[in-house]
Amino acid sequence: MVRRYCYISHQLKVSTMAAFQLLFPLLVSCVVASASPPRHILPCQVVQMDVFCSDLSLRGAPLNLPHGVQMLDLSRNQVQNLSLETLAYHTDFHHLNLHSNKIHFIQPGLFKDMTDLKVLDLSKNHLNVFALSKINIGPLTAVESLDLSSNGLYTGMSDYFLADSPSLANLSLDSNSITKIAQNTFNGSSSLKKISLHNNVILEIEDGAFDSLHNLTELDLSKNSITCITDFNLHNLEVLNLSKNSMELFQSTSSTQLYKLLYLDLSENKMPYFPLLPRHNALEYLDVSRNHLQSINVTGNPEKRSTVFLNYLRYLDMSYNQLKSIPESFFCFMGSLEVLNVSNNCISSFSITNEGILTKLKIINLSHNSLQSLTFEENTxxxxxxxxxxGNDLTTLDHQVFQRLPSIRYLQLQKNNLKICASEQKQHEPALTDQNHLDPPDCVSFxxxxxxxxxxxxxxxxxxLPANAFANTPLKLLDLSLNPGLDMDKDSLSGLEHSLVHLLLKEDNISRLNTDLSLLKSLKHVDLSTNQLTSLPMWNKESSIESLNLQNNNLVTLEYSTMVALEHSLKTLYMGSNPLNCCSNLGFLHMVQRSAVVVPDIETVTCVHEDFSEPVNIEKLTEGMCQVSGTPISIIFVLLALFAAIIMLGLLVKYCHSRRRKRSRSFRA
Incomplete structure (x- = not known):
């Protein structure tokens, strides 16, 4: 009996120990799970203390949000009423994103206990409905960034969101229906630094509307209906965007105080005159493009031309206006200018002759004007x-005009009517008569x-294109396209042997290249498309060509030796729309089949075969399709080579025999 009891007791101990061993890992996992928040709140995702519940058709936050969550993203859901219940009774958020919901009601005082809330995004909701109740949502004690864009708000409605926002720095009211900025609009948000009112219907800004905002540095009023600014006086503002309005006038107040404005965008307005800017300014960027500028005067009276002081200006855009001329004196106080864009105007003459005014200018865009005269003096x-x-239709330039630009790297002369000088030396030859010396040159030197x-x-x-046209000019890219009938001298590219990388000769109606491109050791990209070429340019095994475009030519046969020479460097070949002969281009076929070269337009590369009425795609061509009397062409080549070798051997034997007979005769003598 005792033994049986001991046995049972022993069995119980064993069973208990086994059960404990099985349950212990489960117990540990439960303790660990209870000590840390769940990583997934289905269907939301948790990353550290940030919860992402975007685009899940939710009407509120999940009830099992982790304690201490800092960021909650409920954007693109179905939230209609914003309350403590909606937010699962959490108040310790730092960032709350409610973008793109259907919120039309906010519980009064909801945010008063959210003392850590810094960022609140309420954009793309129906807050105009809530604003009709005339209840303030505040206080927004700690909120620094507030987005109220796309809410259908009109004039006065924003007051209910801004009335008690002492820490607010960044505010977006984009894409609403606000027509007027009242004097008291921002009284409850005196810490504002950045305001965006883009895409509203603003017609009026009351005097002093921004005067209380001493920290305001950025103001976006673009895409509104503002017609004029006559007394701009925001001294601390650094960025002002007034583009896409209906402005006809911009004038600053007369002041001896320094304006901190750095960026001013007045593009896409209706101004006929240059803006009247503060005398003491730090402006670096000015855009007055796409206006109605007819002159650079700041008033309509040419007798009262005001001097423009823009000593710190680096970027000036006056493109797409109606300017006919820009006097050189206009740039006298723009010593820091780096980029000047006056494209798409009606300018007929442009000159810089003063050495000291534009010493830092790096880019000039005079494209698409009516230029007939262009002058740059030495050291200007x-x-x-x-x-x-x-796009200027230039026909005559001082032939040395570009040599006076010591740092010029990029020169765009497309769509003009220039002639290229034969060589720099010819232009220095003495004139035959005084009359010839006075004649303007009819070519320009490169x-x-x-x-x-x-x-x-x-x-x-x-x-x-004469010989030595680019001598001593280290061109890497040369575009000579769309010059039908271009006749290139065999030495026209002489001097570019070690520099030229890109050569564009498309649509020049070239039937034969006189220039030996194999001499251009650095050439990698060549475009010869849409010409009349019947044969490939010669290249040797030292070629570095990587990309070659031969589309739309008259190529029947691709010389095997040239293809072999190109194969070691060629990576991309365009060959579509050529009347290739199928059985004369087996070397090219082998190259394509080995994938040694990529042919992006392979689907349009066809060849003509006498046994087929329609052109054959090169990918479908096989060597077996090219036979003569049942004998593959490759065998014919072998037989021809063998026959040639036999003939050569016979001639060699005959030659040796004749030499032996001559030697024997001389010995007998």
Missing amino acids: LPMLEKLFLQ SSVRNLHSLYLSENNLQT
């Missing part, structure tokens, strides 16, 4: 790197432009 533009002159890397001369009606 020492830092100019890019010059855009396309030799010895020491830093020029990119030159665009497409659509210039160029007929000839």
Whole structure:
């Protein structure tokens, strides 16, 4: 009996120990789980203390939110009533995103206990309905960023959200229906630094509306209906965007105080005159493009031309206006200017002759004007790197005009009517008569432009490209496209052997290239598309060509030796729309089949085969399709080579035999 009891007792101990061993890991996992918040609140996601519940058709936050959650994203859901219940009774948020819901009611005093809330996004809701109740949502004690955009708010409604926001720094009221900014609109938000009122219907800004905002540095009033600013006096403002309004006038108040404005965008308005800017300013960026500027005067009276003081200006855009001229004196107080854009105007003449006014200018855009005269004197533009002159129909330039730009790297001359000088030396030859000496030169020189890397001369009606046209100019890119009938001298690219990387000769109606492109050791990208080429340019095994475009030519046969020479460097080849012969281009077929070269337009690469009425796609061509009397072409080549070798061997034997007979005769003598 005792033994049986001991046995049972022993069995119980064993069972208890086994059960404990099984339950212990489960017990530990439960303790760990209770000590840390769940990583997934289905269907939301938790990352540290941030909860993401976006786009889940929710009407409120999940009830099992972790304690101490800092950021809650409930954007793009179905929330209608915003209350403590909606937020699962949490008040310790730092960031609350309720963007794109259907909120039309906010529980009064909801945010008063949210003393840690810094960012509140209520954009794209129906807060105009809530505003009809005329109840303030405040206080927003700690909120620094508030987004109320796209809520259908109209004039006065924003007051119920801003009345008690002492810490508010960033405010967005974009895309509402506000027509007027009243004097007291921002009285409850005196800490504002940035205000965006983009895309409203603002017609009026009452005097003093922004005067109480001493910290305001950025103001966006773009895409509204403002017609004029006559007394701009926001001295501390740094960024002002007034683009896309109906402004006809911008004038600052007369003041000796320094304005801190750095960025001013007045583009897409209706101003006929240059804005009247503060005398003492720090402006760096000014955009008055797409207005109705007819002159650079600040008033309609040409007798009262005001001097423009923009000593710190770095970027000036006056493109897409009606300017006919810009006197050089306009730039006298723009010593820091780096970018000047006056494209798409009606300017007929442009000149810089004063050495000291634009010493830091790097980019000039004079494209799409009516330029007939362009003058740059020595040492006037020492830092100019890019010059855009396309679309001006220029026919005559001082032939040395570009040599006076020591830093020029990029030159765009598309759509003009220029002729290229044969060489720099010819222009220095003494004139035969005084009359000839006075005649304006009819060509422009591109030799010895020491830093020029990119030159665009497409659509210039160029007929000839003379020898040494670019001597001592280290061009990396040369575009000569769309010059039908261009006749290139065999030495026209002489001097570019070690610099030229990109060469564009498309749509030039070229039937044969006189220039030996194999001499251009650095050439990697060549565009010869849409010409009349019947044969490939010659290249040797030292070629570095990586991309070659031969589309839309008259190529029947691709020389095997040239293809072999190109194969080691060529990566991309365009060959569509050529009348290739199927059985004369097996070398090209092998190259494509081995995937040694990518042919992006392979679907349009076809060849003509006498056994087929329609062109055959090169991918479907096989060597077996090219046979003569049942014998593959490859065998014919082998037989021909063998026959040639036999003939050569016979001639060699005959030659050796004749030499032996001559030696024997001389010995007998």
